[in-house]
Amino acid sequence: MPSRIAVRDLAGQPDSTRVCVAGRVVALETDGFILQDDTGCAQVLGAPQPPLGAFVQLVAKTDGGALVDVESETTFTHGSERFTRSDSDWGWLSGARIQNLRTRHKLKRVVERYFDAAGFLEVETPAIVPCPGLDVHLDAIEVLGMRGPRWLHTSPEYQMKRLLTTGVPGIFQLGKAFRRGERGKLHEPEFSMLEWYRSFADAEAVMRDTEQLVAQVAQELTGSLLLPGLHGQVDVTPPWDRLTVAEAFARYADVALADVLSDEETYFQTLADQIEPQLGRGRAVFLTEYPAPMASLAKLKESNPQVAERFEGYLDGVELCNGFSELTDPHEQRERLERDQELRERLGRSVYPLDERFLAALEEGIPPSGGNALGFDRLLMLAIGAKHIEDVVALPAMRV
Amino acid sequence: MYDTSDIKKNLKIKLDGVPFTVVEFQFVKPGKGNAFTRTKLRNMFTGAVIERTFRSSEKLEPADLEERQMQFLYKEGDGYVFMDTVSYDQLSLSAEQLGDNKWYLIDSTNVDVLFYNEKPIGVTPPTFVVLKVASTEPGFKGDTSGGAMKSATMETGLEVSVPLFINEGESLKIDTRTGEYSERVNLKR
Numbered sequence: 001m002p003s004r005i006a007v008r009d010l011a012g013q014p015d016s017t018r019v020c021v022a023g024r025v026v027a028l029e030t031d032g033f034i035l036q037d038d039t040g041c042a043q044v045l046g047a048p049q050p051p052l053g054a055f056v057q058l059v060a061k062t063d064g065g066a067l068v069d070v071e072s073e074t075t076f077t078h079g080s081e082r083f084t085r086s087d088s089d090w091g092w093l094s095g096a097r098i099q100n101l102r103t104r105h106k107l108k109r110v111v112e113r114y115f116d117a118a119g120f121l122e123v124e125t126p127a128i129v130p131c132p133g134l135d136v137h138l139d140a141i142e143v144l145g146m147r148g149p150r151w152l153h154t155s156p157e158y159q160m161k162r163l164l165t166t167g168v169p170g171i172f173q174l175g176k177a178f179r180r181g182e183r184g185k186l187h188e189p190e191f192s193m194l195e196w197y198r199s200f201a202d203a204e205a206v207m208r209d210t211e212q213l214v215a216q217v218a219q220e221l222t223g224s225l226l227l228p229g230l231h232g233q234v235d236v237t238p239p240w241d242r243l244t245v246a247e248a249f250a251r252y253a254d255v256a257l258a259d260v261l262s263d264e265e266t267y268f269q270t271l272a273d274q275i276e277p278q279l280g281r282g283r284a285v286f287l288t289e290y291p292a293p294m295a296s297l298a299k300l301k302e303s304n305p306q307v308a309e310r311f312e313g314y315l316d317g318v319e320l321c322n323g324f325s326e327l328t329d330p331h332e333q334r335e336r337l338e339r340d341q342e343l344r345e346r347l348g349r350s351v352y353p354l355d356e357r358f359l360a361a362l363e364e365g366i367p368p369s370g371g372n373a374l375g376f377d378r379l380l381m382l383a384i385g386a387k388h389i390e391d392v393v394a395l396p397a398m399r400v
Numbered sequence: 401m402y403d404t405s406d407i408k409k410n411l412k413i414k415l416d417g418v419p420f421t422v423v424e425f426q427f428v429k430p431g432k433g434n435a436f437t438r439t440k441l442r443n444m445f446t447g448a449v450i451e452r453t454f455r456s457s458e459k460l461e462p463a464d465l466e467e468r469q470m471q472f473l474y475k476e477g478d479g480y481v482f483m484d485t486v487s488y489d490q491l492s493l494s495a496e497q498l499g500d501n502k503w504y505l506i507d508s509t510n511v512d513v514l515f516y517n518e519k520p521i522g523v524t525p526p527t528f529v530v531l532k533v534a535s536t537e538p539g540f541k542g543d544t545s546g547g548a549m550k551s552a553t554m555e556t557g558l559e560v561s562v563p564l565f566i567n568e569g570e571s572l573k574i575d576t577r578t579g580e581y582s583e584r585v586n587l588k589r
Contacts, residue, residue: 027565027584034565041565091583095549095563137434181405182435184427265455268433273453276430296432312431319431 001059001072008039011065021067022057024090025050035067038098042067050075092399100392103221104380110220111174111194111376114213120170120196125159127152127176131355134340135296139180139349141189151352152178155373156195157297158358161326164199164366172196174376185388186318189397192376199367202325203298203309206370207286210313210321211238214284214379221383228385229316235283236315243279244289244307252278261291280314287312297333298324313374315382323372330362402460404437409577410524412444412463412514415452419444419463419516423499428453444514444521447496467512467524472505480505482513482523491520498522503558504529504576525576530585531555533568 004020005013013019023037032045035056045063047070050056055076060067093101115122132140132151140151153159155177163171177193198205214236218227225237249257253274260267279285288311292300295308309325327333337354344351380392390396402413411422420441429435435456442449444463454460470482470491479492480502491513495502504525505511512524536552549561552572560574562581571585 026563041563043565135432137429137432182427182429187427187429265434268430269436269453269455271430271433272428272436273438276428294432322431 004057006039007035007037007042010042010062010067013062015061015063017062018059018071019062019067020057020059022055025052025054025056026094028052036094038094044068044070046070047073051077089395089399093394097391100380100384100386101394103384104392106221107217107376107380107383108174110217111172111213114216115170115172115196118170118209120172120198121168123160123163123171123173124175125156125163125173127178129153129159129355131158131353131358133158134337134344134352134354136340136343136347136349140352141178141180149353154179155193157371157373158355160195160197161366161369161371162358162361164197164369165361165364167367168199170196170198183397186375186378186381188377188389188393191389191393194374194376194379195372197326197369197371199369201370202368203288203311203323203370206323206372207240207311207313208238210286210323210372210374211236211240211284214313214315214320217379217383227315227382229382230318230385230387231316232282234280234315234382240284240286240313242286242288245287245291245294246289248275248279248287257291261293264293267294276314276319277317280316280318284313284315287314295327295336296322296324297327297336299327299329318378318382319375320378320382321372321374323370326366326369326371328362328366328368330359333362334359402462404435404454404456404458404460407437407439407454407460412465413441414461414463415441419465419521420450421499421522423449442499444497444516447494447499463516465521466515468515469510470513472507472509472511474507475505482511482520485510493520493523500579501525501576503554503556503579504531504574506531506556527576528573528582529576530571530573531558533562533566533570533572536562536566536568538567 002018002020004022007021007023023035025033026036027034028049032047033049035042035044043066045066045068056073058070058073060070128143128150130148130150133154138154140154143150143152156173160171160173174194176190178190180189182189215225215238218225218236225235227234227236246257253270255270260270279287289307290310292306292308295310298308298310301307301309311323312319313321341351377389377392386392407422407425409422413420421444422439423442424440426438428438437454439452440449441452470484473481473483478494480498481490481492483490501523513520514522514524531554533552534555537550550564552560552562552566554560560581566584573582573585575582
């Protein structure tokens with residue numbers, strides 16, 4: 001028996017080549033049926049009809065990409081009528097989505113190669129943590145059955161920064177992050193995050209990493225420095241444009257930054273409604289110089305402490321990453337985390353404990369460092385033009 | 401009252417006394433900020449579509465609508481005529497009032513007509529409708545890569561993406577919630 005080939009490769013075979021193909025019967029025709037495997041569909045002519053939805057393996061001859069002269073046909077029937085249900089896993093995954101998973105696999109390799117070449121160490125830090133992060137607008141998923149209170153991390157930053165105490169030049173991690181209640185075109189409660197830290201460096205250095213990495217992704221996946229984007233093409237040629245938050249308000253918003261700084265909700269709504277959709281249209285851009293109250297874990301700028309050395313990368317209106325010159329001062333860090341705890345308390349959100357081990361690592365000392373967290377699923381969406389995050393993950397939350 | 405997490409396509413809500421239906425919605429969360437739900441809402445009186453962003457703490461008022469099953473008879477000018485199969489009363493709705501639902505109406509379809517204070521303002525189609533393919537590129541002979549899709553125009557004018565093995569004249573099951581192809585209906589030939 002000839003060895004099995006993919007349906008996609010049938011068209012490349014000369015006519016009358018004897019081949020073995022296996023797949024699912026997705027449609028019945030008067031004179032045969034349509035067979036689909038994970039790479040595509042082919043017409044099988046003049047063959048006995050298996051039940052719709054069954055798997056078949058057959059040996060036949062090629063004819064212009066179709067299959068004729070079937071010499072053997074083995075049918076593997078399945079136990080139920082699931083095939084006809086419109087919510088079958090088969091129906092969900094077949095076609096474009098399985099193709100997206102192949103591109104996802106490829107994208108992972110590109111990322112690994114980039115950080116390999118840059119001399120980074122790949123690390124895997126725990127997903128279950130006692131202190132999930134105090135970002136005021138992120139909620140963690142609680143894990144039960146542990147010795148003490150535990151959560152899935154919303155980002156691996158505390159654990160990764162503890163590794164910087166070793167003086168390692170760079171670390172990266174591609175793993176899952178978990179955020180309760182986030183679901184939409186760009187959000188999944190469980191998503192893949194690429195996070196990296198470069199020591200003896202700052203935000204500028206990781207912005208350059210980001211540009212170089214995304215340019216390499218574009219080059220390898222599209223053969224150019226253009227990504228398809230969600231709405232329109234984006235040029236990712238380094239260096240990307242830089243726009244401060246104040247400049248972005250002046251350019252796109254109907255209110256001035258200074259007037260909304262004391263009203264967080266209006267600040268974020270203006271950002272969401274008027275500014276973000278305009279960022280990175282046609283050309284990738286970094287939003288920089290975040291106002292000090294939105295510093296998160298970023299260092300304040302020495303020459304102007306009103307702003308933080310924090311940046312976000314935008315492509316085609318999509319926030320791709322968030323990075324900092326890392327705050328390494330343990331006292332200021334503790335004050336900020338305590339302030340976040342108070343704010344969470346006031347807003348009626350769960351108040352998570354301070355990560356004393358993380359704070360102790362800052363006491364021990366970590367080198368000046370730049371770090372960045374990049375949405376891997378979003379990068380894939382932008383690289384292939386997928387409009388929904390559910391189309392680029394194997395099984396989204398709603399199908400688990 | 402609804403929460404913003406209840407927002408989905410075709411949800412009917414009331415804003416300042418006017419009923420709206422959700423046409424589109426998106427969960428947005430600017431970097432490290434609050435969550436919002438950005439929506440496109442169709443005014444069920446005028447058909448006009450507005451944009452509105454809700455904060456995650458906001459509550460939405462449900463619109464009290466009455467539904468009555470009626471039969472779609474025919475299209476006349478810009479109007480779509482429906483008949484009550486018991487009383488034989490007829491009424492007409494405009495394309496604007498029907499929005500995307502106009503793509504799911506073929507003669508003799510039964511639909512739920514929505515009434516607000518006794519006034520007809522829209523319809524709810526069945527979750528799935530079966531429509532015939534009016535035109536699409538000719539069939540294929542196996543030269544497909546990666547389960548690619550092609551565009552097809554249905555008998556009502558609706559454009560959908562379909563697998564390459566679909567031919568003109570075939571009947572397809574369409575999901576009216578998303579406007580997407582669900583499966584081919586194998587009718588005996």
